[in-house]
Each structure stands twice: as C-alpha cells, then as structure tokens.
Amino acid sequence: MTTNGGFEPVFCTVVPPYVLDKLAQHDDPALSGPAQRTLVRDSELRARRRVTAEFRLAAAPTAKAPSDQPLRTIYDAEHRTELPGTKVRGEGDDPGRDATVNRAYSGLGATFDLYLKAYLRHSIDGDGLPLDATVHYDEGYNNAFWNGEQMVFGDGDGEIFVDFTNSIDVIGHELTHGVTQYTANLTYYGQPGALNESMSDVFGSLIKQYSLGQTAAEADWLIGAGILAPGVTGTALRSMKAPGTAYDDDVLGKDPQPATMDDYVRTGRDNGGVHINSGIPNHAFYLVATALGGHAWEKAGQIWYDVLTGGKLKERAFFSDFAKLTVKAARERYGDGGDEFQAVQKAWEQVGVRIL
C-alpha cells in the first residue's frame, strides 16, 4: 500500500527492456546509440516516478471531460524531455499539419470511445479524466509510455522503430495501463505483471478493432504493427494470434513470447517477464474471441472487462486466479449452458492454465 490509498502507478513502456538491451549491444552506433539513450531515459523516468507519483496523484483533478466526450490535449516536447511540453492541439481544435499530433489526438479519442460505448466507462478513471499526450519526446527515443498521468510518444530512431503514434493499439495499450491502475491495479511483476501487460494488449487490440469495425476473424491481432522500421524482419512487437512469431530479426532477435504454459519463461528480467508471459493470457483471449466470432469487444471483451473492473481480481493475481474469474464472469453474464462459458473454459485449457 502507498500513502495515497493503494494507488501505485507504474512506468509502463511499450517496448520491453530486453529488446532495447539487445539493440544497445549492437556494433553499429546508429543502432546502439539511440537504444542506450532510451534505456538511460527509461531508468531515470522509472526512478523519478516513485518519488513524484504519490504526491501528484493526490492533487485534485482540475478539469473533467463532459459525459459523452473526451477532453484531450496534445503537447509537443520538440525533441526535449520536459513534460508536458508546448500545447499544440486542444479538444475540438481542427487537425493541424503535424500528422503525429493528429494521430495521437484520434488515438486518444478512439480509446475514450471504446470504453464509453462498449463498457459505459467514462474515460480512463471512470470519472472523466482529461487525456493528455506528449509527442516528439526526446531525440531518437525508441518507446512510448504511460507515466501514471499522461501518454508520451517518441519518434523512434528511424532504423528499428518509427513514430510510436503509428499504431492505434499502442495508444490503447498505454491508456489501458491507466484503466488497470484505477481498477484491479495488478502488481507489475511476474504473473500479475504479465496479466497487467495482457490487459493492455487485449484492450489495445480491441480499440483498433472497434475503430476499424472489424470482427474477430478480420482483426490482425498484432500489437505495434506500424512502429517497426521498413528494414526490420517482422510485422509487429507482439502477436496475440501466434505469440512468438511477431518478429525474427538479425538485430532485434526473435519474439520470445510463449503461447502456452508449456513454454512459460522463468526470468528476473523485464519485471519477471511481464512482456513475455503475457503471450499466454493474450492467446487465451484470442481463442475466446475467435471461438465466439463477431465483434470481439462485445462478448470476450465484456467478460475480460467485468473481471478487470469487478473488484474481485487481486493485485497479486496469478493466471489461474484470473482464468477462474473469467469463467465465473462468463457464466454470470451469459449463463451456464452458453457458448461463452464453454469458450472461456476451453481457451484456458488450450493454453495450459489450470483452473483450480
């Protein structure tokens, strides 16, 4: 517990540290330089969060979004690291010339829309939290993050990563860390940390699917398609459909995600593998959504949302705890004999998570 009532915001980046570690060791300084800078920046930010988070979150919010509209503000860091930077677009303003600003603005809007229209959730905190984002953060910064208060996007180094606003699911992923922070507040380590990461991938992907009007069968189920530079051998950062296949590149290495418990990775790195083992609950969600068909946010998403926000999911939940709650939620919402209940049970079985 922290002094602000159990609220422990974490510094959540979209690119996992093991990817940047690998890049930082490359012989080519054009690749290692930006990765090293990004790692240093991330560790500074992580340390600073612990000191300032509790104090700043305790302050009363100054403004609230109206009941059916987001309240967005986009800032430009102009390649420096002071946050939030210069305000460049406010709510209702026309699009400007900077495509990065416009993508950030519409990505925040799409996230707000899914939560409001599919789950009747009014912004990230359920209480009209204004949505702030900063673009063009630092130089060659290979990441995007939610810092407990706002979104921040780098432009990438241009060699391995490009503009992080390119993927709407990355925007949705980061903001969903905010939703998790305000609800189940899953501890960012080990299995609860991998569940935290998985929630962000699940709702990040749903935000993309919702904004494109796609069915589960039409969706690409990729996270970060569009942020890898053209020379990289890969399609995205992660795949929910086929974890472990998103990239296999000379420089980046191979996507380390397992799809089932048989390949569960025990590691102390990456906060105990939060971006690695998240492949398992990610794949379970994909299996439920594709088994049920139609729009994934409607039934599969509803079941996951019920568990995330229902108050029963513990901060230190394991995969099996989460799985059990999703089975219960499917039964409560759609009945005992329903396809939903069966699809959820079967999916966890397929990924090897035992429901005790």
Ligand SMILES: [Zn+2]
């Ligand atoms: Zn994340």
